[in-house]
Every structure is written in structure tokens, then in C-alpha cells.
Amino acid sequence: MDFLRNTRAISKRELASYFESPVAYVFMVVFLMLLGFLTFFVARFYENGQADLRGFFFWHPWVFLMLVPAAAMRLWAEERRAGTIETLLTLPVTAGQAILGKFLAAWIFIGLIVALTFPIVLTCAYLGAPDRGAIIGGYLGSLLLAGAYLAVGMLTSALTRNQVISFVLSVVICLFLLLAGWPPVTDLLVHWAPGWLVRCVAAFSFMPHYEAFQKGVLDLRDFAYYLSVIVFMLFGTHLVLENRKAA
């Protein structure tokens, strides 16, 4: 009872705070314009002559790489810098409720922005008969990927009171997790490393799991992968907060 109420209250406050500053609007505009540009001019959506959103979803991991850490960097770093973490964590809430509340708020925020790409789905449906499963899978994968990025950003945000440091750290970590399964990187390993190591490194990567969703394949293992990344990162955040609240 308390758990739900506190998590919801913190989540609501955090979500509102995105919209109380210009942050939310800057994000929306940048995300939508960037994605639009990449889909139509780089991936050549029209010229391809295929009614699918592969070119659209292909860019999500790269656009998220910039935007999601930026949305996550303030979550704890700002609380630390302004000292509000002291007021927040001396309320009758647990650190777990605060972490989950903030995470959900940021995830909903990203979800809202991703939802604003709906015109491209309509366009696609107007032009042809796209594979519905692939689109639903694409969006699901995109949301889960955003969640994993966010969880990484949350951990780096808890580590520092400086938002820039948090941003850079989480971009680097996310980039690594993204590239670990990217063929050019795995090709580097293939020539000398044993196969199990290549598969192991690649399995840590966001990419293969993301691609499965894009094809419309909803595999429980891919869900489990993203959820375990999220849980692991949030748990790390909890440890960090417990150990260095005042730092």
C-alpha cells in the first residue's frame, strides 16, 4: 500500500518536473526531427518502396544513445547538487521506492516521446500493408532498449553530482553494450577468441536482442535480458545511494 502510493507520488512528481522546465519540449522536438531526418533522408524510407519500418527502428539505438542518458543524467545528480536528496530520503520512503519511482517516470517520459512517432506508422499503413507484428515488436524492443539505457543512466547519475560526468559515463557504457554485438566488433574477436567468448560478449550486447524484436520475434529470453539489465542497474543504484547519500 505504502509502496505503491510512494512510488506513484515520486513518479508523478518526477514526470511533472520534466514538463515544468523546457527539457521535455526540447527533447520531443530534437528526437522527432532527428528520427524523421534519419528515416526519410538517410534510410530513404520512400525510395525503398517497401512499407516497413526497418529503416525507422534501425536508428532508435543511436538516437537513444544521445537522448536517453540526457534524460537520465539529472535524476540523482541534480538531487545531490541541490541537496534535495536530503529532503527526499528523510521522508517516510525507502530508497527502493524513490529509485523505482524515478525510473518509471523517466521511462514513461521516453515512452511518451516514442509514442509521438505514430504518424510514421500511419504513413506506412497508408502506403501499403506493413507487417503489424514487426511494428509492435519494434516498438516493444525500442521501449525495452530505452529502459535499459535509462537504468544505466540512473546508475551513473547516482554516482556523481555532476550531470555532465553522468552523461558521458552512461553514453560510454551504453555504447559499449551496443557495440559488443555489432558485427564489426564481433568480427575482431572471431579470428582469435574461442567461439564461446565471442558469443558471451555478443550476448551482453543490446543489439542482437534488439534486432530480434525488429523482426517481430517476441522471445521470452529477450524480455528477460532487458529486464535483468534494468534490475541489475537499479540494484546497483540502490547500493550506490545507500553508501554515499551525502557525497
Next chain:
Amino acid sequence: MLAVKHLQKSFGLIQAVRDVSFQVDRGEVLGLLGPNGAGKTTTMRMITGFLPPAAGTALIMGHDISAEPVQAKKQLGYLPENAPVYADMLVWNYLAFIAEIRGFTGRAREERVRQTIESCRLTDVQHQAIGTLSKGYKQRVCLAQALLHDPPVLIMDEPTDGLDPNQKHIVRTMIRAMAARKAIVISTHILEEVEAICTRAIIIHNGAIVANGTPAELKTRSRNHGAVELTVTSPSGDLVNKLQGLAAVARVESQLPRVIAYPRASGDGSSRLTQEIVSLLKANPEWNVTALKTLEGRLDDVFRELTESKQGT
């Protein structure tokens, strides 16, 4: 209502708080005094559950802050140093958020926020962003946050720091008004504040309690306590000598036009001292003594003696 038991904390090699224990009952306003860096804020952060203590604990209405933090925090209102509140939020929205966490819902929540805004005199600014407010208002928003659920125990870290005299007066009036119903701890380094609102004071130095008593009791520790001060307009040499000759006088300090005679023994010695000086003055009317008073001693002196003499230990 609040029992602090053997709290300890160190940061690296620095022992910030060593074995601090005290108790605060309903109706008491306890002042935590000490120079900057003495460990006041760290002590408060441990009592409120923000920092885990290295040893010891605090009981708030019987709830152990380490063992059942959520139950303990429910009984607690806390005003942290520098009043950290979300700058982007409107005053009303912020307090509505606090009310939700404090378990108020629906109409009751709205009513509670409205009452709190009124009692903290925030009506004029309730629809402004907190970041645009003056320091005095910001402090009161944070105080409102601490008072919203009418907690039996209230902890305030330098509640009047950085405020102008009018704003200080408002905050002190509010503290005094609710003192009877609550157990209150405030930290401060403004000594007049202690005399104005505290029923008891604790002096902390290098993380340890060096004095604990009512402001009046603490003042008796001052070396001036019980001394008699004479103001002399036309000084004459034998005044000091004759004072020195009195049985009850330990020594005389003369900084014309003020002459201070210190008693041999405090308490009883002080009234004997006054009697002797009065009769001496009656016998020598030509000395032109225009004022005569018994000194209470000053908290400043006690504070300095206790927190300077032990430097480096």
C-alpha cells in the same frame, strides 16, 4: 519522545561525531550549539535517517531509526540545512507532493496543504515556482514541508541562517508557538537564538557534547557570572584598592569607566559580594558610582571557553 543513544560517525580519519547521547521530551526546545564543523549537521542527519550511524541509534517515539526507518520517519519533521526544495516546482504542487507521501488523499490532502500554507504564511506565493522565492520564503516552504503532517518530533538545522531580522522573527515566533506540543531540536550558532527560544542547550565540540543544560545554567559557567560591575564617572585610585580589600572579592578588573569585581565563591558568594560593595559605596559617596549591576554571565563566553580551550585535542 526523542532519545539519541551513543551516536558515532566518522568520515575517513575524521571522527565527526563521538558518542553523542541526549533526550528531548514534549515541550522542550533543545538547541544544538557548536562551531562550524563540530558535528551538529552530521548528528541531525543520523537522527533523521539520512546517514547511517557507525554506532548507536536514535529512537523517535520509540521507533528505532536504523531498524524501522519508515515508521520513525513518519513521526519526524526535518528541515535540512539551507532548505533544499525543488526549485522548478510551484509551492502548492510541492506541498501536495509531500502530503501525498505523508498519506493524505483527496479532500483531506487539499485541506491539509491549504492549512499548512496558511500557517506558514505562504499564501501570497503559493502559485509561484520555489526557485523564484526569496530565501526567507524558501526557508518557510521547507519548514512547511516539515510541519505538514504535524509531527511530534521536529528537527531543524539552522532554521534562521541567512534570514533578515524580520524573517528570523517570524520563524522564531512559529517555533515558539508550537513548542508546547512537540519535541524540537534546532541547531544554530547564533547564541541570542538559544536564549530566545531554547529551553535547553547542548554544546558540541569536535563531535562530543561538552555541556548540557538550560541557557541559565550554562551562563553560570561563565567567568563573569555573579561578578558585580560598577560604572564610575570620576575615578579615584583608592576605589580599586578598597574593593580589592573586601573579604568577598577575589579580584578586581578595571577598564574605566567600568570596574568589575569578581566573587570568591559563586552562588552564595555573589550576594555577599553585592552587600559588601553596597555598604562600601555608602561609606564613600564621593566616588560617583552611577550604575551598579550583578552580571549574569554571557553565553558567548561559555561557548568560547568550551570550544576554544580544547582545540587540538
